[in-house]
Structure formats: C-alpha cells, structure tokens
Amino acid sequence: MSFLNNTKIAVIGGGSWATALIKILCEQSNVQIRWWLRNQDDINHIRKFHHNPSYLSDVNLSPKKIKVFEKTIDALKGADYVILAVPAAFVQESLRDLSEKHFKGKRVVSAIKGMIPNENMLITDWIAQEFKIDLHDTCVIAGPCHAEEVALEKQSYLTIASTECPTAEDFAKLMTCRYVTANALDDLYGVEYAAVMKNIVALACGITHGLGYGDNFQAVLVSNAMQEIGRFVSALDSRERELSSSAYLGDLLVTSYSQFSRNRLFGNMIGRGYSVKAAQLEMKMIAEGYYAAKSIMEINKTYHVDIPITNAVYQILYEDHAPAHIMDELKKLLK
Template sequence: MSFLNTTIKIAVIGGGSWATALIKILCEQNNVQIRWWLRNQRDIDHIRKFHHNPSYLSDVVLSPKKVKVFEKTTDAVKGADYVILAVPAAFVRESLQHLTAKHLQGKRVVSAIKGMVPDLNILVTEWVSNDFGIPPEETCVIAGPCHAEEVALEKQSYLSIASTECPTAEDFAALMTCRYVAANPLDDLYGVEYAAIMKNIIALACGITHGLGYGDNFQAVLVSNAMQEIGNLVTALDARERNLSSSAYLGDLLVTSYSQFSRNRLFGNMIGRGYGVKAAQLEMKMIAEGYYATKSIHEINKIHQVNLPITEAVHRILYEENSPAAVIDDLKKLLK
C-alpha cells in the first residue's frame, strides 16, 4: 500500500487520552487527514467549536483542517485507509457494533488497545480478523513505553508498531514518527500484543504492593520476576525468537509498572490501600485494562498451564476477593 504524494485518511475510534495523543502525533504529518469518532456528543460539539478534547488532554490543540469529528462510526471509516481502534477492550465490540466486514474492506486496522476482548478471551487483532475478515497481515498493533500525557507534553517517546508482515508495520511506523516520537516496526504481532496485555496485570500487582507499603527493593524483584512470567506465557502462546529486553516488551512493562501516569498501577494502589474493586473503578476516570486482562489470561492459562504466580495472585485479589495482604504474603515466598 503506497501513499507517496497522496493524502492518507485515518479513522480513529475512541475519545480518550490515548486516542487524543495518537491524533496529535498523526497531525504532525503534512499529508494526513483524521476522521475521529467519539461516543460523547458533548465532547463532539466542544471539539468542533474549540478544537480540543474537553475530557482528556485538554491542552492539546487539534487542527480543524486536519481533524474532522463524526457521530457515526460508519461515517468515520468511510474512505479511510487506516482504522485505529483506541477504545478500552471491554467496549470494542460495542463501539464497532454498527460496522460490517464491508465497511472495513480494503482498510488496514490498527489496534491501540492493550487488552483482550472480554468473554471471548482473544486478542483484538484476532477478533478483527475473525469478525470483519481483515487478513492478519493487514492488521498491526501500537505498543511500547509511551504514555499519552507525555505525548501531550511532547516529551521524547518511543513506539513499536508490530504486524505479521514488515511492510504493514513499516508503513504505519512512518506515520507515527515525528520530532518527539520514534516509531519502529516489528514483525511480532502476537508476541507484542500478549506482552502489552500482561504488563497491565503486572502494573496492577506493583500498585497493590505499593499500596500495602512494600518498597522499591520488592518492586524491583517483582518486576524482574514478572518479565520471566511474561516470557513464559508469550512463548507458550506464540513460540518464536524474540528479544524481550527491547522497548516493545521490557520498556513497556517498566513504564507501566512505575510511572505516575499508569492507570493500572493507580488502580492497584487503591486496591492495596483497602478500596474494593467497584469503589476503585468508580473513583477512576479511565479504564484500567489490567482488571479485565487478569480474568482473560486466567481463563486462557487453564489450557496452557504456564506458571503465572503474579497473575494468579492478582486474580485471587480482584476476582476471588482474597485479602491483598495475605495474597502478596504468599506471593513473596515464590519470588527470587
């Protein structure tokens, strides 16, 4: 798919901070037009009038010449070359319910979702291929240590664009590269996607232990053990050679586990401090993908039987209502 000297039309599905950050990055390109779908009509009206998202990253000014907002997904994807999915995994089916395979025919689909489709327990790219007939080689995922808040501040960031075929990843990586973002292509679609899902669960565990009063020494051991856990699961699900110490894997894990901007760490911290799951969800404005991912990975691992002590500890706390203090006390005996 060549876009040399042509206008590239990109539909973005989702109205949160990550969707807004991605649009900011894409607007750095001269030949890009954004077709943006948001669920909230109030936000749509505000963006049309004032050219910024009132609910997320409100300091980011969006060019009205490059960004057009739509109420219907069918209108947003019309004529688009790429469709970026940037909604929480729990809402991806609902957000795309009015689209059919015909609407997405001939388009490349990009998942900016670091979560699994709940209940189905499958990757977002797998769901897109299954339900909309998009060939796997025409899908890719956005991963890497890159918080939306730092994109808004134009702090140097790095992304990994992964696909089963290098040309797809290379094309989209070029679109996501600008003066403050370096984007690199990878051909490990499923490994990157599974690692991105797992790191949210680990960030929850880090938040829980921090809320319980554990210090930096314990957190370092937890994260190093978590990297082994991620590697074991990813290998069981998609065995191939991959460098797990690269930024797409380890870098993403580190920033999500330690950053002040990590919603999964924040959610876990609230649980560790004594909040119930529902109380923590109500207090947070944004979705913590790790909550849903924990259940999905737990269900998947019933088949593969990989040793996942950290993931299982988080599952015991969130879904089996075990005491965080007691569960982490058991977990720390398994770490090395």
C-alpha cells in the same frame, strides 16, 4: 501496498490515548483524520474549540486535519487506516453498526492494551474473525509511551508490530515525528500479549505500593514478571524474541512505575483498602489489567504456564482474597 500519500485515518475512541495519537498524526503533512467519539458534548466542543474537553484538554487539535463524526460508519468512509483506541470492554459495542464491507481495503491498527472480555481474544484476532480482515493488514501500537507525555511533547518511543514488517513500517512512518520515534517489528502476537500482561503486572506493582512494599521488592516483582510474560508468550507462540527490547521490557517498566499508569493507580487503591467496585467508580479511566487478569487465567487453563503474579492479581480482584495475604504468599515464590 502503501498509503503514505494523502492518507486518511479513522480514529475510533475519545480518550487520552486516542487524543494523543491524533496529536502525533497531526504532525504529518499528508494525513487527514476522521475521528469518532461517543460523547456528543465532546464532539460539539471539539468542533468549536479544537481540543478534547475530557482528556488531554491542553492539546490543541488542528481543525484543518481533523473531522469529527457522530457515527462510526461515517468516520470509516474513505479511510485507509482504522485505529481502534477504545477500552477493550467497549470494542464490540463501538463497532456494532459495522460489517465486513466497511473494513474492505483498509488496514486496522489496534491501540488497545487489552483483550475482548468473555471471548478471551486479542483485539487483532477478534477483528480478523469478526470482519474477515487478513492478519497481514492489522498491526498493534505498543509503547513504552504514555499519552500524558505525548501531550507534553516529551521524547517518546512507539513499537508498531504486525505479522509482516512492511505493514508495520508503513504505519511507523506515520507515527514518527519530532518527539516520537516509531519502530517496526514483525512480532504481532508477542507484542500484543506482552502489552496485555504488563497491565496485570502494573496492577500488582500498585497493590504492593499501596500495601507499603518498597522499591526493592517492586524491582524483584517486575523482573520476575518479565520472566512470567516470557513463559506465557512462548507457550502460545514459540518464536525467538528479544524480551529485553523496548517493545516488551520498556513497555512493562513504564507501565509498572509511571505516575501516569492507570493500572498502577488502580492497584494502589486496592492495596490501600478500596474494594474493586469503589476503585472502579473513583477512576475516570479504564484499567485494562482488571479484565486482562481474568482472560489470561482463562487462556492458561489450556497451557498451564506458571504465572504466579497473574494468579495473585486474579485472586485479589475476582476471588476477594485479602491483598496483604496474597502478596505475602507471592513474595515466597519470587527470586
């Protein structure tokens, strides 16, 4: 099944990543975009001025290719693909008016690097369960790629992962343009769990930076984190995978080190002495690693994998342990 001729794509979400994905899709000649945003003022602004006033406001959006909707039901009508690009914590609320019938015959793409809070479920698993969608008709978008660099048209790379390569390959073609290369991979769970955990690692990197640790320590932290991700993912899905590839290591590196990483920024604020609540209030965007740390710790009650970095972040964010003390303990475990 291929949707590459006159493809209609519904995009759910109005943030920077949703805006960047729409910019990429607008490079295609055979795509029509049906965009749902929560904020009515942003909807009105986009219709009149053709750019998102709240995120990546310098990106011009083609009015010939984009139609903006107030209701998710209307956005999904006639769509071949549905891209979910809202924070994981808001997925259930954003889709509350939809049912199984609204997703019939559509492929669903998660551009969310998080898990459903409290449910401790991957987005693709929750979507498949909630709306009776075959996992073969779902895929995820992974990096290494930041929305801000897409806006600047800097060369970027995406990984589109599904349980079957043809599904990922079809969507990868739609996400490839002159400044973005998208590759397909048939490791849905490995890529999705790695994307969730790399945000926790970025938080840890931010915390250590805020505490005054240098590049040497952060390099050791990230290399140990890659091993931690490997152990956890293998416990849940034991297939062989090359963790040094861009979908895993590349995505981890860019999130851990980039100036655009919201998770690193959030962690840096915690390391500098902000409370969790104060850091959340100051940041305009959601740091997915905050919710992910709790979900991974809950899942790990079943698997008992050695995940000291995730545990350290959890203790700081949820158990109110002093960041300096926890990182002093963590450094004894790193090699």
